[in-house]
Amino acid sequence: MASQLIQAGIIGVGSYVPNKVLTNNDLEKIVNTSDEWITSRTGIKERRVAEPEQAASDLAFEAGRKALEHAGLPPEEIGLIIVATSTPDMFFPSTACLVQEKLKCVNASAFDLSAACTGFIYALNVGKQFINTGAEKYVLVIGAEVLTRIVNWQDRTTCVLFGDGAGAAVLGPVPQGRGIISSYMAAEGAGASLLTLPGCGSRIPLTPQSVEQGLHFISMKGKEVYKFAVRVMEEGTQRVLQQAGMKVEDLDMYIPHQANIRIIEHAAKKIKLPMEKVLVNVDRYGNTSAASVPLALDEAVKQGKIKSGDNVLLIGFGAGLTCAAVLVRWA
Ligand code: ACO
Numbered sequence: 001m002a003s004q005l006i007q008a009g010i011i012g013v014g015s016y017v018p019n020k021v022l023t024n025n026d027l028e029k030i031v032n033t034s035d036e037w038i039t040s041r042t043g044i045k046e047r048r049v050a051e052p053e054q055a056a057s058d059l060a061f062e063a064g065r066k067a068l069e070h071a072g073l074p075p076e077e078i079g080l081i082i083v084a085t086s087t088p089d090m091f092f093p094s095t096a097c098l099v100q101e102k103l104k105c106v107n108a109s110a111f112d113l114s115a116a117c118t119g120f121i122y123a124l125n126v127g128k129q130f131i132n133t134g135a136e137k138y139v140l141v142i143g144a145e146v147l148t149r150i151v152n153w154q155d156r157t158t159c160v161l162f163g164d165g166a167g168a169a170v171l172g173p174v175p176q177g178r179g180i181i182s183s184y185m186a187a188e189g190a191g192a193s194l195l196t197l198p199g200c201g202s203r204i205p206l207t208p209q210s211v212e213q214g215l216h217f218i219s220m221k222g223k224e225v226y227k228f229a230v231r232v233m234e235e236g237t238q239r240v241l242q243q244a245g246m247k248v249e250d251l252d253m254y255i256p257h258q259a260n261i262r263i264i265e266h267a268a269k270k271i272k273l274p275m276e277k278v279l280v281n282v283d284r285y286g287n288t289s290a291a292s293v294p295l296a297l298d299e300a301v302k303q304g305k306i307k308s309g310d311n312v313l314l315i316g317f318g319a320g321l322t323c324a325a326v327l328v329r330w331a
Helices: 024-028 035-042 056-071 095-103 116-132 189-194 208-212 222-244 261-270 289-302
Strands: 008-016 020-023 046-049 080-084 109-113 139-146 164-173 179-187 253-256 311-318 322-329
Touching: 008 056, 008 116, 008 289, 008 322, 020 024, 024 035, 035 261, 046 164, 056 080, 056 095, 056 139, 056 164, 056 289, 080 095, 080 116, 095 109, 095 139, 109 116, 116 139, 116 164, 116 179, 116 289, 116 311, 116 322, 139 289, 164 289, 179 222, 189 222, 222 261, 222 311, 222 322, 253 261, 253 289, 289 311
Parallel strands: 008 179, 080 109, 080 139, 253 311
Antiparallel strands: 008 164, 020 046, 139 164, 179 322, 311 322
């Protein structure tokens, strides 16, 4: 008889944002933009900015510490740490190893995962497998970004969109029928050029010329990414619901990647989901990439918006292009 897989669920959450707030009015002094344009096109009112001495691992540490506390687990119980980030402290070592040391998760292996804004959901999917198979009992998944370091503050088409933050979840065994009940991951490399940070890698190494050309900054074809986002949010949602034999009406809470309120509302309309069930905090944090879904999830949990038995759908999309979703029956 085949042995039954161990069911994986989210047993603790945490998040952290830097104190410094950058409002749309502040941005009006930096680039040729307006609060009216940013609010009407994106829904963003303000975002957080890390202090100069803070890097991704510092934000990740704070979020991870709170998630461990919430789960009631000592750090040595964690067997694996995955940090999803596009803004690691450095190329190597991984930010996950730096977090392992800061948190004193002495028994954990650790690696970073690169899937841009989809990173946290990809990482949940990866971490889940270790629990399903019994390879690890507890996995710490973190999304952490300091995107304000990689935006061009002279480019109004991108610098108004992004912010800094971190969110974390502890995965662990939960009763059958609870936890992550279905999941979906996809990639469309054909769209890779739509959203890139082209410089500083092995293709275009860091040189005075690459810096002069601004190749160390985010570059994005916003309209194309917008269309992709709406399409895959609908596809991803349908896929995880179908896999679980559920309908949109069965959802209690929908936590999408917080890139733009128009994308969220457009997708919600297409899937016929009332906005009351959608967690939105893009107005306060902007797009924090891999941190956005866990930041929103932590907010929902801590505000008592998610209760045991609720069906919660987490969905992300981003550079790659990538998309992923998980459907969680809250333990
Ligand atoms: N302030 C004022 N005007 C601006 C600004 C600004 N900050 N930015 C652009 N404009 C101008 C443009 O120059 C353009 O002017 P023009 O018509 O004279 O040329 C005009 O506003 C309209 O620009 P569009 O790019 O057509 O604006 P759009 O309605 O498409 O909104 C936006 C742009 C907000 C970027 C939208 O396309 C979007 O949200 N796309 C998705 C982006 C996204 O989600 N990215 C993250 C993906 S996740 C990840 O992996 C990072």
